[in-house]
Amino acid sequence: MDEFDLPLGDIDLPPGEVAYDPNAMTILDPRAKERLSHSTLKLARSCERKYQRTRLLHNRQPRETSPSLSFGKAFGAGAQHYMLLRTLGHSPQVALDSALHEAWLQYWPIEEDERKFQTRVIRTLELSQPFQERMLLRYEIAEFRGKLASELSFRLDIDDRYYFVGYIDLVLRSRDTGRYAVTDYKTTALRGEDLSPYYRYSDQGIGYSIALDAIVGAELAEFDVSYWVAQLAGNGKAALFDARFSEYTFAKTLRDRFEWFLKLYFDVNYLKSLRGLDVYPRRDSCKAYNRVCNFFSDCGLTATDRPALYVPDDIVYDFNYSLDDLFEDHRRRLSIITSA
Ligand code: SF4
Numbered sequence: 283m284d285e286f287d288l289p290l291g292d293i294d295l296p297p298g299e300v301a302y303d304p305n306a307m308t309i310l311d312p313r314a315k316e317r318l319s320h321s322t323l324k325l326a327r328s329c330e331r332k333y334q335r336t337r338l339l340h341n342r343q344p345r346e347t348s349p350s351l352s353f354g355k356a357f358g359a360g361a362q363h364y365m366l367l368r369t370l371g372h373s374p375q376v377a378l379d380s381a382l383h384e385a386w387l388q389y390w391p392i393e394e395d396e397r398k399f400q401t402r403v404i405r406t407l408e409l410s411q412p413f414q415e416r417m418l419l420r421y422e423i424a425e426f427r428g429k430l431a432s433e434l435s436f437r438l439d440i441d442d443r444y445y446f447v448g449y450i451d452l453v454l455r456s457r458d459t460g461r462y463a464v465t466d467y468k469t470t471a472l473r474g475e476d477l478s479p480y481y482r483y484s485d486q487g488i489g490y491s492i493a494l495d496a497i498v499g500a501e502l503a504e505f506d507v508s509y510w511v512a513q514l515a516g517n518g519k520a521a522l523f524d525a526r527f528s529e530y531t532f533a534k535t536l537r538d539r540f541e542w543f544l545k546l547y548f549d550v551n552y553l554k555s556l557r558g559l560d561v562y563p564r565r566d567s568c569k570a571y572n573r574v575c576n577f578f579s580d581c582g583l584t585a586t587d588r589p590a591l592y593v594p595d596d597i598v599y600d601f602n603y604s605l606d607d608l609f610e611d612h613r614r615r616l617s618i619i620t621s622a
Contacts, residue, residue, distance in 0.1 A: 302340060308589035309338050316553075317595055318446045320486045323549050328570075334562035335577045340588040347391050349398035350469075350571050356400070357512060358467040360385030360407045362451055364414055366432055369423050378411055397471070397514070397522070405523045406469070406512055413527035417510070421454040424462060426497045426600075436493045436601035438608070444550050447599065450490045453497050454508070462498055463506035463531060464491045471514050481509045481530045488534060488542040492608060493601045503619060506531050536619065540612045543605060 307314065316337070326333040335341065363384040367377035382404050389400050424431040431453035438446040452465040464487045472480060487507025495501050508531040515521035556562055564582075568575045575581070 302588060303591070304588075307592045309592050310589045311592060314443070314592045315595065316444050318440075318444055318550070318553075319448060320489060323485075323546075326549070326553060328567040329565040329575075330556055330562040331564040331581060332567065332575060332577060334556075335581075338590055340590050347393050348571060348573055349393045349395045352389050352391060352393045353398040353403055354469045356385040356389035356403045357406055357469050358451060359388035360403070361410060361414065361467050361510070361512075362432060364407070364411070365418070365423065365452060366430055368414070368418055369430060374411065374415065378408065381407055402514075402522060406514070406525045409525050410512060410527055413510075413529075417529065420458065421456055421463070421465075424453040424455050424497055426453070431497050434493060434497070434600045435597065436490070436603065437597075437599040438492065438546075438603045438605055440546065440550050440605045444553065446489070446546060447597075448486075448490050450493060453494065456506075461504070461506050462494055462502065463508040464494065465508040465510060466490070467510050467512070469512045469514060473516065477511060477513065477528065478530050478532075481511070482532055484509070485542055485545065487532075488538055489546070491534065491539060492603060496601055501615060503615070504533065504535050507534055508532075536612055536616055540609075540616060543609055543612065546605065 309316065322333070322337065325336060360381040364377045364381035367380055368374065372380070385403050385407055386400065389403060392400065394400065426434065432451065434450045434453070436448055436450070440446060450464055451467055454463045454465050455461070456463065466487060468481075470477070470480075484507075487509070491505055491507060494505055508529060511528050511530060513526045513528065515524040515526070568578055568581075580586075
């Protein structure tokens with residue numbers, strides 16, 4: 283879950299500090315916009331009631347955090363920082379020291395368990411250095427408006443209510459082939475030599491690739507999505523400070539992106555149906571990543587449901603799109619390709 287998944291404006295302070303104002307604008311107001319992201323849609327697919335409780339209702343539960351989320355965020359921030367500093371000409375040692383510091387700062391909230399903790403992030407980043415150096419030999423970071431293309435944000439307006447947002451970790455250009463890749467760092471405890479089935483058809487990189495044309499400055503018919511995965515080792519004390527690193531890169535085309543637009547459209551129509559019926563079914567996703575859902579104890583209690591308070595999204599995004607425009611643009615481009 284990233285910052286985009288926190289409910290907009292649902293002020294979540296301890297009971298008594300903020301009086302819930304029933305006259306304030308809520309997420310149910312026809313003027314309210316609803317922000318979606320890759321993980322919000324995953325949340326909605328995993329349990330509609332959890333999506334409702336997290337995104338649409340005033341939420342007195344602590345925001346859902348976990349050691350895995352804090353760990354993954356800190357690792358990604360540190361690894362990205364390393365790539366940026368190396369690209370800017372800093373030595374491996376300076377880049378690593380600075381990346382470790384960045385990861386330490388980004389490990390927030392400080393949620394730890396026996397497998398995910400701050401010193402393990404630091405060790406994992408140190409171990410990732412040879413992998414990152416190999417990647418630097420193969421890729422360079424693209425530039426956008428005179429800056430390295432890192433941590434760029436986009437907003438895609440779907441209709442009057444819903445919009446989709448994302449942050450792109452890195453946009454890279456292969457030094458050998460010149461192909462561009464939307465790249466995302468991942469950490470996982472999954473076992474196995476080949477994790478490609480987990481990533482090959484992930485929607486995340488495809489969705490984020492909508493910003494590629496603007497970054498590259500040309501209409502691309504083909505591109506790559508790449509997941510750089512830190513695979514945390516298995517059981518045992520020694521394994522806690524070990525990790526392996528793999529690159530999973532997949533060739534994608536405009537057709538893949540067009541398919542993503544369709545899925546987004548279907549997902550939003552489903553959310554609209556839920557909203558129209560005011561029905562949010564429960565699904566058996568009550569335990570994930572070894573944690574019980576925050577709403578487990580009072581999930582069935584609906585008498586106290588109150589709509590989330592609404593505050594407009596004031597983030598300035600690097601890219602702004604409308605789904606209708608992108609749809610038409612891709613239809614045009616696909617017809618040119620198929621008629622050639
Ligand atoms: S407790 Fe289970 S059914 Fe209820 S919101 Fe959480 S995941 Fe859904």
